[in-house]
Amino acid sequence: MVISSPDAIHPVDDGDLPTRTFGPPAGVVIGTLVAGFVFVVVLEFLVLISFVGQRLWNHPDMLRDVVFTAPLLIWVLVATLAAIVCLRTLTAWLQIDAEGFELRSLARRTRRARWDEVGRVIAVRDIDRGATPAEMLDATETAYDGVYVMDSSGRRVLAVSSRFFGPRAQEMTLHRAREAGVRIDHIDAITTADLLAQAPQALSVVDRHPNLLLLALAAFYVFHNVLTFAVWGL
Numbered sequence: 001m002v003i004s005s006p007d008a009i010h011p012v013d014d015g016d017l018p019t020r021t022f023g024p025p026a027g028v029v030i031g032t033l034v035a036g037f038v039f040v041v042v043l044e045f046l047v048l049i050s051f052v053g054q055r056l057w058n059h060p061d062m063l064r065d066v067v068f069t070a071p072l073l074i075w076v077l078v079a080t081l082a083a084i085v086c087l088r089t090l091t092a093w094l095q096i097d098a099e100g101f102e103l104r105s106l107a108r109r110t111r112r113a114r115w116d117e118v119g120r121v122i123a124v125r126d127i128d129r130g131a132t133p134a135e136m137l138d139a140t141e142t143a144y145d146g147v148y149v150m151d152s153s154g155r156r157v158l159a160v161s162s163r164f165f166g167p168r169a170q171e172m173t174l175h176r177a178r179e180a181g182v183r184i185d186h187i188d189a190i191t192t193a194d195l196l197a198q199a200p201q202a203l204s205v206v207d208r209h210p211n212l213l214l215l216a217l218a219a220f221y222v223f224h225n226v227l228t229f230a231v232w233g234l
Contacts, residue, residue: 022094022169032089036082046225047075050232071228078224094165096172098179101149103158111158115180119152122199123174126189129210143167147174148202156201 024032041048050056051072061068084107092105100114127145143162147170151157160173177184187195195202206213 020096020169020172022096022165022172024089024092024164025166028164029090032086036086040079040082043221044075044078044224046234047071047228050228050234051075053234054232056232068231071224071231074224074227089164092164094160094169096169096176098176101158101173101176113149113151113157115177115182117151118157118177118180118182119150119154120183120185121174121177122146122148122150122185122187122195122202123170124148124187124190124195127195128189128191129207144170146202148199149173149177150199150202154199154201156199156204159202159204 056062056072059068062072063069087106088108089105092103092108095102095104098115100112100117102110102112104110123144124146125144144167145162147160148156149158149160158173160170162170174184190198192203192208196208
C-alpha cells in the first residue's frame with residue numbers, strides 16, 4: 001500500500017455556482033437498463049416461454065396451487081427487485097456544496113451530512129479485488145476506485161464511485177472536504193483485506209464479496225429454471 005500526498009488531486013474550478021449536482025453518466029444509464037433486461041427477460045426466458053407458450057394463465061391451478069404458481073411468483077419478485085435497483089440507480093443525484101452533501105434517489109433513503117459531521121475521507125486510487133467484473137470496468141486514469149466519506153465513529157455515510165457518478169464528483173467531494181478541514185487519506189493501491197483492516201465499515205457486503213454475489217445469482221437462476229421445468233415443463 002502506498003499513501004500519496006493529500007494535494008495530489010487536480011483542483012476544481014467552482015465557477016459561479018455554489019453547489020454541484022452529479023447524476024449517473026450515460027454509460028451507467030445504458031448499462032443499468034441492459035442489466036435489468038438481462039435479469040428479467042434473458043435469464044428468465046424459460047419461465048416466460050413456458051408461461052406464454054402454454055397459456056398458463058388459463059390453467060386451473062394458477063394462483064390456486066402454491067407450488068404450481070411458484071415459478072410465476074418468483075419471476076414477479078425478480079422483476080420487482082430489478083425495477084427497484086434500476087430506479088435507485090437511474091434517479092440518483094448527488095449534491096455537494098460547502099455545507100455538506102446530499103444523496104437522493106427513488107427507492108432509497110436520503111443520505112445527507114454536514115462536513116463538520118465527517119470524521120475523515122478515504123480516497124483509494126486502486127482496490128485490488130482479484131478477478132471480478134468490477135475490475136474489468138476500468139475507470140479513467142484520473143479517477144479513484146472509491147472515495148469513502150466516514151463519520152467520526154468510522155461508519156461510512158457516502159461512497160462516491162467514479163463509475164456511478166464520474167471523476168468530477170470525486171474531485172468535488174475531495175475539494176469541499178479539504179475546504180472544510182476534513183482529514184483526507186489518499187491511498188494509491190490497497191487490497192480489500194487491508195482496507196477492511198484500516199476502515200472496517202468502508203466497504204459494503206457487495207464490495208467485500210462480489211464473487212460470492214455472482215455465484216449466488218447464478219445458483220438462484222439455475223434453481224428457478226429447474227423449478228420451472230419441473231413444475232410447468234416446456
